[in-house]
Amino acid sequence: MSYLVLARKSRPQNFAQVVGQQHIVRTLQNALLRSRVPHALIFSGVRGTGKTTLARIMAKALNCESGQPPEPCCSCRSCKEIAAGSSVDLHEIDGASNRGIQEIRELKENIRFMPVMSRFKIIIIDEVHMLTTEAFNALLKTLEEPPSHVYFMFATTELHKVPVTILSRCQRYELKRVGSKELAAHFARLAESEGITMEPAALNMVVRAAGGSVRDGLSLLDQLFSYCGEQVAAADAAEVLGMVGGDVIAGTAKALLAHDLAAALERLETVTRSGMDLKRFINELLAWFRSLVVCAVSKDPAQLLDLPADELALLQETAASHSAQSLFLLFTLLMDSLEKAAWSSRPRFAVEMAFIRAVQAEDVVPVTELLGRLDSILAGTPLPQAAEPMPLYEKKKTVIAESKPPEPAPARPTVELPSAPPMPEEPPHLAEQHQPAPKAAAGGRDIRKDWPDFIKSVKKPWIASALSKAASANLENGKLILSYHDSAECSTLKIKEQFAELTALASDFFQESLRVVFDEPRACGLPTESGGGADAVRKERQALANDPLVLMAAEIFNGQVSDIRIGAQYRKPLAAAEEAADESDEA
Ligand SMILES: [Zn+2]
Known part of the structure; x- marks a missing residue:
């Protein structure tokens, strides 16, 4: 008995079955309803998001003999032939293997004739960016004045490689990576229809590994189903997919944030033992830190992060107990060293070094907060109890000098x-x-x-x-x-x-x-010789770095000035991380 892979078995046959891409489906259906389908369409996007699937559904809808215009009936002769791949009026060409001018000439010869059985001839060219320049040129003339009985549908993963002259004659549809929630729902439905129960953690792992590609996810499910049988446990999924559970990633991040090197290294050991690709682990850990930063600075992180609700809750909880600056600094630090680790010949060592650097990074306390504490100490009043009690003297602190707030x-x-020398x-x-x-x-x-x-x-x-x-x-x-x-x-x-x-x-x-x-606040009233710009910024930074208050704060709190940020956005204690990135680029 032959086993039909899920990707074949579950291929959408009409628009309603398409996973994700709602914006494109709607546009295409509207065009069909108004009989305004352009004669050349190009679908672009990462692999496995449904480019050729959409092209085939369009072909069905255009040639359907009995269906309602916006949706093919899937039961008439034309629909059935297209589904079976036997329609004489549908030509599917793989651009990667038929890329020369000869193939395009043959194609042009073919489309001169009227369709045999259907209303239209449909030409689907997959991976169209692989065509040679000559082939593109030959195609261009046809696209300039396409015969009314012909529709071209192109698909490509690399839109930028398609000549502009071709693009300008096509209507473009960019397919997005499919969101986690949609993928999870789709995969869960498939598992159910196959009579297989999956642990939610296992399902989440497949979704994570799929990276927004339906086809990638389906082939992973195929592997899992044939390995596990009717029950898919998280541990099995981890083994088959060479991944670790989301809890290991979250645990590693937590350990790093708590400066607990031993715990972080233990998690790394778990990862190595599980056989997970370290590069993938690095990517997931970085993605986790990025999500933490987003949670710390965004009012509505769910909008920006495509994550299951339980993961989002965990992220928000972790982000709430750290300052946005701390998270951002750790994120950039890990970004730097883990990127290197991904290309290192000894990635594990490099990851360990990255962890050591990360746990040595100190908590960041905005100077305004330190000044507040200084005020309290000098005034002899007890410190206001912060949400998270901060040790004052035990730990070195990193001080960020900020411009003074605009309000008095x-x-x-x-x-x-100290008594100054005579001035x-x-x-x-x-x-x-x-x-x-x-x-x-x-x-x-x-x-x-x-x-x-x-x-x-x-x-x-x-x-x-x-x-x-x-x-x-x-x-x-x-x-x-x-x-x-x-x-x-x-x-x-x-x-x-x-x-x-x-x-x-x-x-x-x-x-x-x-x-x-x-x-x-400005560089001590010096007339600006160069007239501002970078020089003024540099002077302001210098003045801030030498500001007696900053130095005093740093000394009293036994810290050091790690970063000086100026500009309007830093006058508020929490600034958006993206802006911070711009700012540090500038420096
Ligand atoms: Zn039909």
Whole structure:
């Protein structure tokens, strides 16, 4: 008894049976209903998504003798002949083996004659991109003015290899990879019709391995069914498909996120023992991390991730307990080292190295959060309890310096800087930027209450106006430190005369010999010599890296500055990962 493979047995015979590709089915059916089917169609997409299947269904629908226009009847003579592959008016040509000009000449000769039995002659050329240039040229003339009794249907996995002159004469249909849910439902139906029960985990594995291709999935099911008989267990599926269960991938990711190298290596051992291709494991692990990042930054990850509900729930749970920055950094790190592993002659060693690097990567804490903690420490108040308790001193932290938020921040606690060496008088606002990190922290004089009175006492309106725009003002060690979010707001004050006047006024008012110092987000008020662009960005980064606050935060929390991100999107604590990628490319 001959066994008919599933791919043959389950091939869709009409539009209703097509798995996925709803958008294309609808367009084709509309064209049929309105009798506006173009005489040349080209179906493109990855293998096993139904290109030639759709072409054959179209052929049936065009030549059907009794069916309703948008759907072939599958029971008339024409439909039956097409299904059996015996229709004299349907020519199926494999472009890979009949690629020369001679074949196309013969074809052209053939289509000069009217169809024998049906309304139309249908020419299906599979893998049309394989035709030679001469063959394409010969075909082109026919496509320019196709005879009204002929329809051409082309299929290709490599649309970019088809000459534009041909493409411009065809209506194009791009088939998508079939979604996991549709594949799972389709495979489950097939298993049921074969009288086979499959464990859900086994079904999920087939769907994952199919990668959006119905045909690939079907041939895997064939293997499984003949190996397992009537019961397909997850363990059998893992063995036959050379895969590991989704739980191993999720477990590896969890171990890496928890900096647990031993657990991650154990999972790798499981993978190696199961005989799973390491390259596939790497791909699945990367895909898992990508999904984690998407879960962390997207409000509706289900839209972006084509995954079963239970996997999605697990991803969201994991993503919720890590910062988006941590996930993103780990993802890029693994991406780098695992890509190399995939091509290495000792992939296992390379994966192990990648894991070691990954567990050594430190958690990322945005500097705004660190500053919040710093505020609490300096104010002597207990730290607010974070959702996930973060060890303050046990672990090294990676600090991301961010641009200061645009909205006015509350006045920072005043921190006493180490007594600075005598500063040259000319550029007072430059001096502050390259201070060494302060060692001791103590309170300065709180002038918040006096500040409005001081502004009132200033008679010159432009000085008063510029002073009122300061985000904060602090007195410490004989310095009046004025913080601005925007350098433009204090530029008036830096003009020599105004500066001298302001210094005198402040010294009089606060009864102390003072030096005025500006604290700005931009590169310390330097006129931009090159006029901005990359240079300005570099300066801003430099200024941020040397910002005493950042250095202090890093020192207090025993961390290091790993990354500086500037730009509007980083003023919010969580930015989209894609944007972050752009940003780091720029750097
Ligand atoms: Zn029919």
